[in-house]
Amino acid sequence: MSLYRPRTVYAHCDIPCGVYDPEQARIEAESCFKIIEKYEGNEDPLFRARCVAVKEERAELAKQHISVLWSDYFKPEHLEQFPNLHDVCWQALKQCSNVKRSLDKADARKLLDLIDQIDEMWKKTGGPETTRVAGRPG
Amino acid sequence: MSLYRPRTVYAHCDIPCGVYDPEQARIEAESCFKIIEKYEGNEDPLFRARCVAVKEERAELAKQHISVLWSDYFKPEHLEQFPNLHDVCWQALKQCSNVKRSLDKADARKLLDLIDQIDEMWKKTGGPETTRVAGRPG
Amino acid sequence: MSLYRPRTVYAHCDIPCGVYDPEQARIEAESCFKIIEKYEGNEDPLFRARCVAVKEERAELAKQHISVLWSDYFKPEHLEQFPNLHDVCWQALKQCSNVKRSLDKADARKLLDLIDQIDEMWKKTGGPETTRVAGRPG
Amino acid sequence: MSLYRPRTVYAHCDIPCGVYDPEQARIEAESCFKIIEKYEGNEDPLFRARCVAVKEERAELAKQHISVLWSDYFKPEHLEQFPNLHDVCWQALKQCSNVKRSLDKADARKLLDLIDQIDEMWKKTGGPETTRVAGRPG
Amino acid sequence: MSLYRPRTVYAHCDIPCGVYDPEQARIEAESCFKIIEKYEGNEDPLFRARCVAVKEERAELAKQHISVLWSDYFKPEHLEQFPNLHDVCWQALKQCSNVKRSLDKADARKLLDLIDQIDEMWKKTGGPETTRVAGRPG
Amino acid sequence: MSLYRPRTVYAHCDIPCGVYDPEQARIEAESCFKIIEKYEGNEDPLFRARCVAVKEERAELAKQHISVLWSDYFKPEHLEQFPNLHDVCWQALKQCSNVKRSLDKADARKLLDLIDQIDEMWKKTGGPETTRVAGRPG
Secondary structure, rough: OOOOOOOOOOOOOOOOOOOOOOOOHHHHHHHHHHHHHHOOOOOOHHHHHHHHHHHHHHHHHHHHHHHHHHHHHOOOOHHOOOOOOHHHHHHHHHHHHHHHHHOOHHHHHHHHHHHHHHHHHHHOOOOOHHHOOOOOOO | OOOOOOOOOOOOOOOOOOOOOOHHHHHHHHHHHHHHHHOOOOHHHHHHHHHHHHHHHHHHHHHHHHHHHHHHHOHHHHHHHHHOOHHHHHHHHHHHHHHOOOOOHHHHHHHHHHHHHHHHHHOOOOOHHHHHHOOOOO | OEEEEEEOOOOOOOOOOOOOHHHHHHHOOOOOOOOHHHHHOOOOOOHHHHHHHHHHHHHHHHHHHHHHHHHOOOHHHHHHHOOOHHHHHHHHHHOOOOOOHOOOHHHHHHHHHHHHHHHHHHHOOOOHHHHOOOOOOO | OOOOOOOOOOOOOOOOOOOOOOHHHHHHHHHHHHHHHHHOOOOOHHHHHHHHHHHHHHHHHHHHHHHHHHHHOOHHHHHHOOOOOHHHHHHHHHHHHHHHHHHHHHHHHHHHHHHHHHHHHHHOOOOHHHHOOOOOOO | OOOOOOOOOOOOOOOOOOOOHHHHHHHHHHHHHHHHHHHOOOOOHHHHHHHHHHHHHHHHHHHHHHHHHHHHOOOHHHHHHHHHHHHHHHHHHHHHHHHHHOOOOHHHHHHHHHHHHHHHHHHHHHHHHHHHHOOOOO | OOOOOOOOOOOOOOOOOOOOOOHHHHHHHHHHHHHHHHOOOOHHHHHHHHHHHHHHHHHHHHHHHHHHHHHHHHHHHHHHHHHHHHHHHHHHHHHHHHHHHOHHHHHHHHHHHHHHHHHHHHHHHHHOOOOOOOOOOO
16 A cells, blocks of 8 residues: 555645756766776876766766656656656666766666666656757757 | 566665664754744744745755665665555655745644654664664763 | 967866766756746745745856856867857856846846857867767657 | 853844754764774775765764854853853864864764763753654654 | 863864965855845845845855864964954854844944954964965965 | 947846955965875875865865856956956866866966966956955954
């Protein structure tokens, strides 16, 4: 049994912003990917120490963006459409922590894949139409 | 079907910190509760404007603490023990947003109740013993 | 006469991250646009107070993203290619401040236009190819 | 002679929040303690670099929580009751800096002891009754 | 009796930075002063709402700078030289809170006066010589 | 041709704060200078790791202060007076990034020089008179 009783609770909710895009999380995760790539190609200790610190920060930002998508963008009706919504977001957040701990590009790649799964759910629930302001030149 | 494959993925994970306590989220949620109470008892516009701003900030901090508990403290074996873990955490995060939008103490009270449900899961999964450093004088 | 002596100074520079995209600034500016739109359609004072506060924060984030593009992504050779680079970025940053001060959608729209000008320079200087990690499903 | 003239100055003060608990500082200090413990038990350089960085951050948060207790919670009448209030808080803040510089658990333990002294003053000045919202299940 | 035992405890301490200047706190306090001045001269509600929010933020920054001076710059030997050190810093921090609550320029002026008292102690304890890097053109 | 059309656009602008001083950026840059100096004189690995981390943070703060001066303090009429305004600010921001990457005091010194050039423009455009609140005891 779920404690969750949708529709009645959130129907009146309307937050001031309403703009969401998994692209924000993806950009931070790409930074992690590139940092690990650069780390591998440069043995200077100062450079490497900075890579570790900046990767920590970028992975944390990815985490925050994913968390906002999960708690603010996705609604109960989206969970009905994508029953694995919670699992994918949980995995993605935990993968951000893995990326903090890792210097293996495969970990960053796995995070990108999880974000792309969230991205797909965002697209299939109308995210691009309902949350973005059209107009970015192609 | 769940995309989630536990144990093999996270078994090696060991983060540097490991201290978690829902008390952090509760303190911020209590701040929200008290702010609404004080708002009701004071009609000064400056005071009220500050209440709204500080409540926004405190509800955001509650949100961050809940999000960390969900993504970092709770593990797949806890989900098996508490199948409604995801739902309760999701509700709690969404309730933080409701508290931002509201000046009704009942909303802050509901957030406290949800945090107390998380607190119970934290206690029943050994949180106090495994994450805290004993010694706070009673 | 310009004090600026390129190439010799920055040739050795290689930062740990290297991922940039004006999309980050655009998302925040779109938030400002939508907030003003929602403000116009809702006379509740609490809602409006929150709109003003969140808009301030989102415009500040847009400002930070634009500033990073200007100082970190764009290099002297890009300035040769786009002599108005400084002016456009300066205008965009000042327009972020205008958006903080304004409740007129036209101000947010103008900010989006300026960001799109930066976006065009980013694209024409190879930004999508050199800074992003390909793979986001279309 | 003290420049300080209490009662008349602060009598009218009523801040929007009013929730304080040394538990917030303690949790961060416990994190420092556990991080040092884990550091000792793991020679992996990446792990150790992250420990140092996260400890820095946690000690800074402990510092901020202690500083808020000193400047916001404690009032002139509490200083009369506990003449060493300033000294204990000063020591505790300086000990946070020591913990940043140290990899010795004894330093983190000493910080915990100082926080517990603040905790005792908080309890004896009615902190639990006047600042918290009762209701956390025991 | 004081719990404080100086010299032996802090003699080995040497933090990485070592640059302190009450000017940082003063600039934020001056912002508060100017904001209140502008608030008085402009009745536009949006302008006034932003004044209140920015003042809150600036007073908080003043608070943080004062707190760092107290906990990090000032040492036990300075307390011997200035026995009211604790009281002045405590008052200054509490005055930052008063400035958050106030729209009266006299409150901001009082904060400036308290910062100037800290500034005097900083100067008389060798602050300008030991913490700053000479060279700012006069 | 410049896209920039001054006066008409910004004439009505009046932000809530209006206090600016390159001293803020200078203090952070001096911190970077001193950190490198201390790094050179201490071979302890923990100390050095902390130096790198704190320098990163201080250089970032210098960057933010410079960016605010460029985007908020300086107006189109100042650009007419100092046609190299954009170049000097761009260089200074890029030099902050260089200081993050470097352990050479010459890089921090160069940043100080660039900030002093901005300082001179600030002084010659009336900064001390128009933005600060007089009264700091000499």
